[in-house]
Amino acid sequence: MSDPKELAATWLNHLAVERGLSPNTLSNYRRDIDRYLDWLAAAGVTDLNRVQVTDLEAYVADLRRGDPERGRAPLAPSSTGRALVVARGLHRFGVAEGALAVDVAVDVSPPSTGRHLPDTLSIGEVEALLESVPTGETATAVDLRDRALLELLYGTGARISEVTSLDVDDLVGCEGLLRITGKGDKERIVPVGAAALEASNDYLVRARPVFANGKSHAALLNTRGGSLSRQSAWAALKSRAERAGVTKNISPHTLRHSYATHLLEGGADVRVVQELLGHSSVTTTQIYTHVTAENLRQVWASSHPRA
Template sequence: MNEEIQSFLQYLQIEKNYSPLTIQHYQLDLNDFVRFMQKEGINNMVDIEYLDARLYLTDLYDKKYARSTVSRKVSSLKSFYKFLTKEDKLDENPFSLVFHPKQEKRLPNFFYEEEIERLFDACKGDTHKDVRNLALLELLYATGIRVSECSNLSLKDIDFSFHTVLVTGKGRKERYVPFGTYASEAIKRYLDHTRHVLVKGEHQQLFVNLKGGPLTDRGIRHILNDVISRASLTHKIHPHMLRHTFATHLLSNGADLRSVQELLGHSHLSSTQTYTHVTKEHLRKTYLSHHPRA
């Protein structure tokens, strides 16, 4: 079993270019399934049949897993057995007919424009911390890049001539994302007055922490939580909130869906279409709040 799993994980790494964290999640899901198989007395991955797959799904429900967790585990196993069929290790995918539980549809949370302004105001100041935080916030809002993508940016990725940043996204796919004047000025100020004072060592990461090392995903989340607190907003920040805000504001102001898809680095348009529901809901609430006969 271990040999088949390792072959699959290597396939995800080499051919699919999945990130180490994504591969780790696949491995955890597969390990969980192996434990279930051993409990059922099944010692070979290729001996699994459709009824065993159904039994595993029932076991997940009995353990009261969230629908999103069940959905992810089933998806991981579908991919794994699809790989085994492709490698001619078995004839049929036992998970191909297993019902994929629908995830709860939640509209992405975002900041309204006046809330964004309060966030920027909370970063105004002349300390190294304020200058760095404003540059970070401006770039995240200007580009809609993921927190993980932001933490991986290096100095060479910023092009002030064309006002673009080279971003390495999921599956190591690269894309150029433009940024505006506000972000440009904030980043230049950070580079001219702050980064060289803070940085320690020879690393080329764009954003650094107050100890001089590269700013991590966790560090960025901590900064955003601190800014939220200083702006006296009641939101609970999550890593994608500025990304959601970027997409929602673009669509609300007339941007076309395909352009937003490209800027976000989404492989499928359906991922971007989520934000059209957000803008429609916002319009509905505005109508109900302001129309005399609503």
């Protein structure tokens, strides 16, 4: 079986059933596979056994170059690298299944991305962001929901999809320890502080009943009573950041990065932070040690008389 679409469908089913990849990850894989197969078809390749190393190298080059005539913007090195990982995964699966004779993709390297240090907020910027959302008597239901959302994101370091997938039962009676379901349905327990608990309880008592229509068990709801989507949560964060005067380009992951960085700066062990973030490898977490080292370098450069 070397028909590209048939093999791709089999692989995606394998990733969903055997590997337990999340729907979001599978959606990203499907997008990258479709892009790869469309490119092969345009190049006249209809049998994956006929793909050559030069084809994959040309594919990577085209992704980086883009196609303005077709409205395709150039992809960043990181996005191109992810697209290549998916193409390589498809070829590797084909060989393992006996559908392909040779894995021609194994030696094709992604473009260099350099070392990217994640954007973070200072503790002062995080406090400004959180405190800009009202919680008093004049606070609206949306205010209380957004405050709970932001406190949970920063207070637990969870991904946006992990927070929006929380049920009411996850928050009620959690006693300072929250069960998070992450990538691949892997569960982890993370501490949740007093500020996040207070904001969550305030929202559940005063605001959630305003939105609830009895059809959703999700903790965080939209104004129609459905589960708050990742896109709506992102929009809420961006809006609150603008009101707080935070000028950095902020995303839900920025709060996750800030959570990790502030823990390490406070003396937390990198392996503890690894567990809290749900990283399978400590190597992924170590990017934050580079961030704190960079902060030290900046302080030294601005303060030392011989810098």
